[in-house]
Amino acid sequence: MPLPTAKDKLLFTPGPLTTSLDVKQAMLHDAGSWHHEFNAKVAGIRNALLGVAGVSRDAGWECVLLQGSGTFGVEAVFLTGVPPSGKVAILSNGAYGERMVLMLQHARIPHVVLRTPEDVPNDPRALDELLALDPDITHVAAVHCETTTGILNPIAELGAVARRHRKTYVVDAMSSFGAYPIDLEACGIDYIISSANKCIEGVPGFSFILCRRAVLLATEGWARSLSMNLLDQLRGFEKNGQFRYTPPTHALLAFERALAELAMEGGPAGRARRYQENHAALIQGMASLGLPPYLRPEVQSHIITSFAYPVSPAFQWPDFYARVAEKGFLLYPGKISKADTFRIGNIGRLFPSDMRAVVHAIREALTEMGVPLPG
């Protein structure tokens, strides 16, 4: 193990992310999960998340926190929110869309999948046609930033279609919430899911679901799971301010601090500016190494970027990864099925200078390996 004083490697990943020292230090406490001081923090976090999303209880919105990683939050929405007679249309262009398909298979919930290639956004017209043809569909589910590639999907256009057909609309905004201003009303969203360790810059331990209260209350009696029943979870918070089962107390303390830092940065719009600057510094630096992004700029998010492997027999991903890691920077493997890529995230407590530093480390690693560079 590194000494406690050793500097952590910087994480250029889709989460968990590099967090601030204050976020880490907020965890140096043992909180009683039943005690009123802690309950007040949980209530404050739920209120603050509604604020980050620009919605309110008065306008009919609710925030439910759920133990577990982001996947648990998405699965809980399906296990709670789809009626016994329900059917879900999933838009998929990557691993997280496919993970929703797996969830529905496991829950034996009827579903239909609208796929586009991994470098092509979801198609609202195809959704319109499908919903016109299949009246059994009750829910539409999409992924905002498909972290597989870093592609951004048209959640507003999809939502307009879902709303016109009166379907419940579920958005996995795991890697984009907090980093893109999302207008829940304008997008026609009913449930949106994210987690503690992505763009709010907290540590792993729980997911959160923002939803229309009336939509969640209407799910009475549908839940296919005890621990992942979001309606009961909401009732738990309303009854005594507590999670129903042991909460990740330390992760919640860290998250409270992370939310304060998000507010200081100017909310999602302010955070978006820093991430855009990070992304621009990354793209510029990688271009100088002859490595352009895999996606077209029009569909590329400012969250995470896929790069094709350099075309050289001297390039081996494990060796490259290890060399860059030794220099203090953790990259992320690629996940695209039809191309050899690796990914570089630019979210978390990272700044343009960190992006320039990782590009410098990549340049050194490629040079050591004998991979030819331009110029």
Ligand SMILES: *Cc1c(COP(=O)(O)O)cnc(C)c1O
């Ligand atoms: C990170 C992520 C998830 C959830 O992943 P966990 O490992 O369960 O936290 C889901 N969807 C998207 C788009 C993600 O980026």
